[in-house]
Amino acid sequence: MFSIFPIKGYIDQIEGFYCDGIHAGLKVKGNNDLGFIYSDTLCEVEAVFTENRFQAAPLKHYQNYANDFKTNFVLINSKNANAMTGQRGLDDIDTIFSSLNHDLTNPIMSSTGVIGNPLPKELIIKGANSFDLSAKNGENLSTAIMTTDAYSKHCMYEVELENGETFKIGAVAKGAGMINPNLATMLCFICTDASVPKEDMQEALKGASHTTFNAISVDGDTSTNDTVLLLANQKSGSYNKEAFSEALRLVMHDMAMLMVADGEGAKKAVAFEVKNAASLEEAETAAKALSNSLLVKTALFGEDPNFGRIASTIGASRITCSEETLVIAYNDVVVFKKGEILFDEAQEAKAAQVLENDKYKITCDIGQGDASFTAYGCDLGYKYVEINADYRT
Secondary structure (H helix, E strand, O other): OEEEEEOOOOHHHOOOEEEEEEOOOOOOOOOOOEEEEEEEEEEEEEEEEOOOOOOOHHHHHHHOOOOOOEEEEEEEEOOEOOOOOHHHHHHHHHHHHHOOOOOOOOOEEEEEOEOOOOOOHHHHHHHHHOOOOOOEOHHHHHHHOOOOOOOOEEEEEEEEEOOOOEEEEEEEEEOOOOEOOOOEOOEEEEEEOOOOOHHHHHHHHHHHHHHOHHHEEOOOOOOOOOEEEEEEOOOOOOOOHHHHHHHHHHHHHHHHHHHHHOOOOOOOEEEEEEEEEOOHHHHHHHHHHHHHOHHHHHHHHOOOOOHHHHHHHHHHOOOOOOOOOOEEEEOOEEEEEOOEEOOOHHHHHHHHHHHOOOEEEEEEEOOOOOEEEEEEEEOOOHHHHHHHHOOOO
C-alpha cells in the first residue's frame, strides 16, 4: 500500500534539484525567457517526443546521446523553437554548451517558440552564464518557458510507502496552442528523487502519456518540439513501482488538464468520454475525433448543445456504431437515446445550462462493446484566431 499527497510548490522542493528563470533578451517585453533545471548529482533521464516528422534540433541533439546517458542540466528557452534549422540548429546547441562556464554533464537543450529562425546564441550564452545553479526559484522557471500560456503550469506530489519511506515527484510545463494527440506544443519537465530503475522509467512514461498528453487537443495541430522529460536523481533511496507509476500519471494528468484549460482563448475544458465501443482502438478514435472537431469546438464556444455535431463526428470517425445503440449526454442530461431524440425545449435548456460551465463531460455510449476511452479538449473562439494571426510578434 502507499499514499500520494498533493503538496504546494515547485520542483525545487525536491532534494538535489535547483532551477531558475531570467530575462535574457529573447522576449522584447522583458519577461523571463531562459531557464534551467540543475541536479547536484547525475540523473537518470528518459523522454518522449513529438511524432511530427520535422523534429526540432533540441530533440535530435538529445537523441545523439547514448541510450544510457545521465545528465545534470537542462537549458530551456522560449520565443525560438530552433526548428527547421537543419545542421545549423544542432551546431548552435553545441556552441552554446561549449561556451558555458558551469560544470555540466551531457546537458540537454529544450526550446519553444517560433519555427524557422536560428537561435540567438549570444543572448542565450550570456544569460546562461549568469545562472546561479544554487538558485531555487521554480516560479521564475515556470514563467520563463511560457509562450502564449495565460498562466504557469506546475504541480507537486509526495508519496509515502507502506514502510514509511517517502519520495517526491513534480513537474513544470508549458502549453496552450498547437496541441493535438501524439503530444502537443508542449514542454513538460518532471523531476523526482525516487530511486526508480532506468528500465522502469520509459515504461511508466509511455504508459502515462497515452491517457494524458496523448489524449488532449486544443486545435488539432502537432508541433515540432513537444517534449516530456523525466529526470530522476534517486536521492530519496525510496521506490515502489506501482506507487511511482501512479504518481507519475497524476503529475502528467494535472499538466495535461492545465494545458487544455489554457487552450489559446479557451473558456471551456471538456472531457469526451466514449464508452461501450467495439474495441479500445475504436473508443480512442471516436474520442479523439470529438476533441479535434472544429465544428464541435465552435459549438462549445457558442454554448450550443447541438448533439448533431457530436453524432456526425462519431459517424465520420468510421467506428462501428448505430443510431439504435447510441446514447449522447451532456453530463447527466441525455439528449439522444438509442434512436430517440430527447431534445425537446426543456431538455435543450438543461443541456445548455451544462455548457455554461467552465468544465463538463460529454458522454457517448456507443453500445457496441465494453471498451472506453476519454479524450480532453476545449472550445475554439475568436481569441484563438487573434493570438495565432499575430504569433510571431
